[in-house]
Amino acid sequence: MKPNLLEIAAFTLLGAALLLGLLRMVLGPKAPDRVVAADTLSVITAISIVALAYVTQNPLYLDVALVYAVLAFVAIVAIARAVEGNRS
Protein backbone atom coordinates (compact mmCIF):
# COMPACT_ATOMS: atom_id res chain seq x y z
CA MET A 1 0.00 0.00 0.00
CA LYS A 2 0.97 3.64 -0.32
CA PRO A 3 0.65 5.80 2.82
CA ASN A 4 -0.69 9.27 2.31
CA LEU A 5 0.49 12.47 3.96
CA LEU A 6 -1.48 12.15 7.21
CA GLU A 7 -0.22 8.62 7.80
CA ILE A 8 3.37 9.66 7.14
CA ALA A 9 2.91 12.49 9.66
CA ALA A 10 1.49 10.05 12.22
CA PHE A 11 4.36 7.61 11.79
CA THR A 12 6.90 10.43 12.00
CA LEU A 13 5.33 11.58 15.27
CA LEU A 14 5.55 8.02 16.61
CA GLY A 15 9.23 7.87 15.69
CA ALA A 16 9.87 11.21 17.38
CA ALA A 17 8.07 9.96 20.50
CA LEU A 18 10.29 6.88 20.54
CA LEU A 19 13.39 9.04 20.21
CA LEU A 20 12.28 11.33 23.06
CA GLY A 21 11.60 8.36 25.33
CA LEU A 22 14.98 6.93 24.45
CA LEU A 23 16.55 10.30 25.28
CA ARG A 24 15.02 10.20 28.77
CA MET A 25 16.20 6.63 29.13
CA VAL A 26 19.77 7.55 28.21
CA LEU A 27 20.10 10.67 30.37
CA GLY A 28 17.79 9.74 33.19
CA PRO A 29 19.67 10.75 36.34
CA LYS A 30 18.72 7.68 38.33
CA ALA A 31 17.19 4.24 37.94
CA PRO A 32 13.54 5.28 38.59
CA ASP A 33 13.60 7.67 35.63
CA ARG A 34 14.76 4.86 33.40
CA VAL A 35 12.03 2.57 34.69
CA VAL A 36 9.39 5.20 33.95
CA ALA A 37 10.88 5.75 30.50
CA ALA A 38 10.74 1.99 29.87
CA ASP A 39 7.09 1.94 30.93
CA THR A 40 6.20 4.67 28.46
CA LEU A 41 8.37 3.24 25.70
CA SER A 42 6.70 -0.16 25.95
CA VAL A 43 3.28 1.31 25.14
CA ILE A 44 4.67 3.45 22.32
CA THR A 45 6.51 0.43 20.91
CA ALA A 46 3.34 -1.68 20.93
CA ILE A 47 1.57 1.08 19.01
CA SER A 48 4.47 1.26 16.57
CA ILE A 49 4.19 -2.48 15.95
CA VAL A 50 0.48 -1.98 15.19
CA ALA A 51 1.47 0.79 12.76
CA LEU A 52 3.92 -1.68 11.18
CA ALA A 53 1.03 -4.10 10.75
CA TYR A 54 -0.84 -1.40 8.87
CA VAL A 55 2.12 -0.46 6.67
CA THR A 56 2.88 -4.03 5.67
CA GLN A 57 -0.84 -4.99 5.54
CA ASN A 58 -0.04 -8.08 7.56
CA PRO A 59 -2.33 -8.88 10.51
CA LEU A 60 0.27 -11.18 12.04
CA TYR A 61 1.96 -8.14 13.58
CA LEU A 62 -1.14 -7.52 15.69
CA ASP A 63 -0.44 -10.74 17.57
CA VAL A 64 3.17 -9.62 17.95
CA ALA A 65 2.00 -6.31 19.41
CA LEU A 66 -0.35 -8.04 21.87
CA VAL A 67 2.34 -10.44 23.09
CA TYR A 68 4.82 -7.56 23.35
CA ALA A 69 2.37 -5.57 25.48
CA VAL A 70 1.80 -8.54 27.80
CA LEU A 71 5.50 -9.26 28.26
CA ALA A 72 6.33 -5.58 28.75
CA PHE A 73 3.68 -5.32 31.46
CA VAL A 74 5.08 -8.34 33.28
CA ALA A 75 8.63 -6.96 32.98
CA ILE A 76 7.66 -3.51 34.27
CA VAL A 77 5.86 -4.97 37.29
CA ALA A 78 8.87 -7.20 38.03
CA ILE A 79 11.26 -4.23 37.81
CA ALA A 80 8.99 -2.19 40.07
CA ARG A 81 8.99 -5.01 42.60
CA ALA A 82 12.78 -5.11 42.43
CA VAL A 83 13.01 -1.33 42.97
CA GLU A 84 10.68 -1.62 45.93
CA GLY A 85 13.32 -3.59 47.76
CA ASN A 86 13.45 -6.65 49.94
CA ARG A 87 10.29 -5.98 51.87
CA SER A 88 8.94 -9.36 52.94
Next chain:
Amino acid sequence: MRVVGDTLLVIGALFAFLGALGLVRMPDVYTRIQAGTKAVTLGALAFLLGLGFLHPGWWAKLTCIAGFILFTSPVSSSTIARALYISGVRPWQARSTPAADSDLDR
Protein backbone atom coordinates in the same frame (compact mmCIF):
# COMPACT_ATOMS: atom_id res chain seq x y z
CA MET B 1 -13.70 6.55 6.14
CA ARG B 2 -10.05 6.85 5.35
CA VAL B 3 -9.93 10.54 6.27
CA VAL B 4 -11.52 9.83 9.66
CA GLY B 5 -9.10 6.99 10.32
CA ASP B 6 -6.09 9.05 9.30
CA THR B 7 -7.19 11.95 11.48
CA LEU B 8 -7.52 9.64 14.49
CA LEU B 9 -4.12 8.16 13.65
CA VAL B 10 -2.54 11.63 13.68
CA ILE B 11 -4.31 12.54 16.93
CA GLY B 12 -3.09 9.36 18.61
CA ALA B 13 0.49 9.81 17.42
CA LEU B 14 0.38 13.45 18.51
CA PHE B 15 -0.70 12.47 22.02
CA ALA B 16 2.02 9.83 22.18
CA PHE B 17 4.55 12.44 21.09
CA LEU B 18 3.31 14.93 23.70
CA GLY B 19 3.53 12.24 26.38
CA ALA B 20 7.13 11.52 25.42
CA LEU B 21 7.86 15.25 25.39
CA GLY B 22 6.44 15.54 28.89
CA LEU B 23 8.64 12.59 29.86
CA VAL B 24 11.65 14.66 28.84
CA ARG B 25 10.50 18.03 30.15
CA MET B 26 8.97 17.22 33.53
CA PRO B 27 11.11 17.88 36.61
CA ASP B 28 10.32 14.86 38.78
CA VAL B 29 9.77 11.11 38.64
CA TYR B 30 6.13 11.32 39.69
CA THR B 31 5.24 14.02 37.20
CA ARG B 32 7.00 12.00 34.54
CA ILE B 33 4.85 8.99 35.42
CA GLN B 34 1.76 11.17 35.11
CA ALA B 35 2.80 12.62 31.76
CA GLY B 36 4.00 9.36 30.32
CA THR B 37 0.96 7.33 31.32
CA LYS B 38 -2.16 9.37 30.72
CA ALA B 39 -1.22 11.04 27.46
CA VAL B 40 0.33 7.92 25.95
CA THR B 41 -2.65 5.76 26.94
CA LEU B 42 -5.07 8.19 25.33
CA GLY B 43 -2.87 8.37 22.25
CA ALA B 44 -2.70 4.60 22.01
CA LEU B 45 -6.48 4.25 22.21
CA ALA B 46 -7.01 6.94 19.58
CA PHE B 47 -4.43 5.29 17.33
CA LEU B 48 -6.08 1.88 17.63
CA LEU B 49 -9.52 3.39 16.99
CA GLY B 50 -8.20 5.11 13.86
CA LEU B 51 -6.68 1.85 12.65
CA GLY B 52 -10.05 0.20 13.26
CA PHE B 53 -11.57 2.78 10.91
CA LEU B 54 -8.89 2.05 8.32
CA HIS B 55 -9.13 -1.75 8.61
CA PRO B 56 -12.60 -2.79 9.79
CA GLY B 57 -11.65 -6.45 9.47
CA TRP B 58 -9.09 -6.24 12.28
CA TRP B 59 -11.47 -5.02 14.97
CA ALA B 60 -11.22 -8.09 17.22
CA LYS B 61 -7.46 -7.99 17.71
CA LEU B 62 -7.45 -4.21 17.88
CA THR B 63 -10.06 -4.34 20.64
CA CYS B 64 -7.94 -6.90 22.48
CA ILE B 65 -4.85 -4.68 22.28
CA ALA B 66 -6.80 -1.55 23.26
CA GLY B 67 -8.44 -3.20 26.24
CA PHE B 68 -5.16 -4.64 27.40
CA ILE B 69 -3.37 -1.29 27.17
CA LEU B 70 -6.31 0.41 28.88
CA PHE B 71 -6.11 -2.01 31.80
CA THR B 72 -2.38 -2.55 32.23
CA SER B 73 -0.92 0.90 31.68
CA PRO B 74 -2.44 2.48 34.81
CA VAL B 75 -1.69 -0.65 36.81
CA SER B 76 1.99 -0.68 35.87
CA SER B 77 2.45 3.05 36.44
CA SER B 78 0.75 2.96 39.82
CA THR B 79 2.89 -0.02 40.77
CA ILE B 80 5.99 1.95 39.83
CA ALA B 81 4.82 5.00 41.79
CA ARG B 82 4.04 2.89 44.86
CA ALA B 83 7.43 1.17 44.66
CA LEU B 84 9.20 4.52 44.37
CA TYR B 85 7.27 5.97 47.29
CA ILE B 86 8.06 2.94 49.46
CA SER B 87 11.73 2.99 48.50
CA GLY B 88 11.99 6.59 49.68
CA VAL B 89 11.84 8.90 46.66
CA ARG B 90 10.22 12.11 47.79
CA PRO B 91 8.06 14.30 45.52
CA TRP B 92 9.54 17.38 43.96
CA GLN B 93 8.66 20.73 45.49
CA ALA B 94 8.94 24.00 43.65
CA ARG B 95 10.27 26.12 46.50
CA SER B 96 12.51 23.80 48.44
CA THR B 97 15.90 24.62 49.80
CA PRO B 98 18.70 23.07 47.77
CA ALA B 99 20.30 21.45 50.80
CA ALA B 100 17.12 19.74 51.95
CA ASP B 101 16.66 17.55 48.91
CA SER B 102 19.77 17.76 46.89
CA ASP B 103 19.26 14.17 45.83
CA LEU B 104 16.20 15.27 43.88
CA ASP B 105 17.77 18.39 42.43
CA ARG B 106 17.51 18.14 38.68
